[in-house]
Amino acid sequence: xxxxxxxxxxxxxxxxxxxxxxxxxxxxxxxxxxxxxxxxxxxxxxxxxxxxxxxxxxxxxxxxxxxxxxxxxxxxxxxxxxxxxxxxxxxxxxxxxxxxxxxxxxxxxxxxxxxxxxxxxxxxxxxxxxxxxxxxxxxxxxxxxxxxxxxxxxxxxxxxxxxxxxxxxxxxxxxxxxxxxxxxxxxxxxxxxxxxxxxx
Amino acid sequence: xxxxxxxxxxxxxxxxxxxxxxxxxxxxxxxxxxxxxxxxxxxxxxxxxxxxxxxxxxxxxxxxxxxxxxxxxxxxxxxxxxxxxxxxxxxxxxxxxxxxxxxxxxxxxxxxxxxxxxxxxxxxxxxxxxxxxxxxxxxxxxxxxxxxxxxxxxxxxxxxxxxxxxxxxxxxxxxxxxxxxxxxxxxxxxxxxxxxxxxx
Numbered sequence: 001x002x003x004x005x006x007x008x009x010x011x012x013x014x015x016x017x018x019x020x021x022x023x024x025x026x027x028x029x030x031x032x033x034x035x036x037x038x039x040x041x042x043x044x045x046x047x048x049x050x051x052x053x054x055x056x057x058x059x060x061x062x063x064x065x066x067x068x069x070x071x072x073x074x075x076x077x078x079x080x081x082x083x084x085x086x087x088x089x090x091x092x093x094x095x096x097x098x099x100x101x102x103x104x105x106x107x108x109x110x111x112x113x114x115x116x117x118x119x120x121x122x123x124x125x126x127x128x129x130x131x132x133x134x135x136x137x138x139x140x141x142x143x144x145x146x147x148x149x150x151x152x153x154x155x156x157x158x159x160x161x162x163x164x165x166x167x168x169x170x171x172x173x174x175x176x177x178x179x180x181x182x183x184x185x186x187x188x189x190x191x192x193x194x195x196x197x198x199x200x
Numbered sequence: 201x202x203x204x205x206x207x208x209x210x211x212x213x214x215x216x217x218x219x220x221x222x223x224x225x226x227x228x229x230x231x232x233x234x235x236x237x238x239x240x241x242x243x244x245x246x247x248x249x250x251x252x253x254x255x256x257x258x259x260x261x262x263x264x265x266x267x268x269x270x271x272x273x274x275x276x277x278x279x280x281x282x283x284x285x286x287x288x289x290x291x292x293x294x295x296x297x298x299x300x301x302x303x304x305x306x307x308x309x310x311x312x313x314x315x316x317x318x319x320x321x322x323x324x325x326x327x328x329x330x331x332x333x334x335x336x337x338x339x340x341x342x343x344x345x346x347x348x349x350x351x352x353x354x355x356x357x358x359x360x361x362x363x364x365x366x367x368x369x370x371x372x373x374x375x376x377x378x379x380x381x382x383x384x385x386x387x388x389x390x391x392x393x394x395x396x397x398x399x400x
Contacts, residue, residue: 043276070342071338071339071342071343072342074295076243079288079291083283083287083288087283087327087331088279088283091279091327095274114334114338115330115334116334116337118334118337118338118341119338119341120341120342121342122338123335123338123339123342126334126335126337126338127287127291127331127332127334127335127338128331129334130315130330130331130332130333130334130335131287131327131328131330131331131334132327132330133330134314134315134316134318134326134327134329134330134331135323135326135327135330137316137318137326138271138314138318138319138322138323138326138327139271139323141318141319141320142270142271142272142320142321142323143271
């Protein structure tokens with residue numbers, strides 16, 4: 001398969017690219033580097049990316065901005081960023097990308113466990129993640145040509161936890177997290193939320 | 201209690217007002233009628249509403265716009281309306297309203313079963329509902345002064361189904377739907393999604 005990975009230069013995206021590159025052709029996309037540049041906050045930029053790369057068999061997104069902050073410190077801009085970038089950026093990958101993906105191809109978006117297991121500071125991330133899970137479930141009913149869309153729900157990545165001085169035992173390595181993306185893109189599920197620990 | 205009901209002139213909101221008015225003082229709010237007018241799509245309008253009514257003990261929302269349409273007919277405006285009105289309108293009731301609700305007061309927002317049981321045409325509604333459920337769950341961890349926030353997840357309302365020529369047997373009457381709102385506002389739950397059929 002020819003697989004576009006948006007966010008391939010990130011920690012999870014890099015691990016996904018690693019896991020898939022032996023058997024598939026990877027096109028990496030990122031905000032500032034990769035085979036092609038894309039600004040998830042801009043539908044025009046997403047359009048330009050798909051026009052530049054031509055037909056692909058799958059689109060994986062491990063990207064999308066949304067910030068941690070205490071509820072009472074979240075301003076309008078924090079809500080806007082989560083909704084326009086992490087949520088609509090990934091939604092627009094499906095809206096725009098469906099015309100650039102071959103029959104029976106698939107989309108894998110990144111939500112996260114904070115939708116169902118929030119923590120203080122996660123309000124806008126939880127909100128975007130919950131929206132993404134429900135979006136994929138709903139959109140999966142209507143995609144045609146055998147297209148599929150699923151979300152992966154990662155937990156904290158061990159490497160990030162170590163860097164942040166957190167105890168990494170509750171986390172999952174980037175390489176283990178990547179297994180859920182591989183399962184989603186090579187499997188037959190549609191409209192599902194894949195909890196990363198279930199595939200590690 | 202002094203309870204603000206946003207959407208009190210709607211089918212569910214009217215039934216909630218009916219159910220609560222024997223024991224509580226109701227302030228009704230709506231876009232075009234009610235004791236006070238409010239445009240959920242405008243944070244300034246929400247601010248003005250709370251300033252006008254003074255302190256309340258609870259805020260119930262049965263309002264918020266989001267439209268049914270096939271996935272491939274949803275334009276940017278359809279996404280914007282769901283996110284800015286049904287989602288952020290209700291989120292802003294909590295963000296703005298928390299300073300106008302008395303200690304141990306609560307918020308009850310309206311999501312809906314389409315977040316977890318979508319149907320063709322429900323993409324933006326499903327997305328907004330999923331976001332609302334996760335928002336309430338996350339925000340409930342951080343509200344202070346004993347404030348609570350929950351969502352009610354209604355199914356189709358029988359009266360609406362009859363009007364639309366649908367078989368109403370899978371639906372719930374507005375009066376039965378109202379029971380979940382009464383439970384949320386008079387109970388102690390926090391961060392929960394109350395499935396309306398569980399309270400009918």
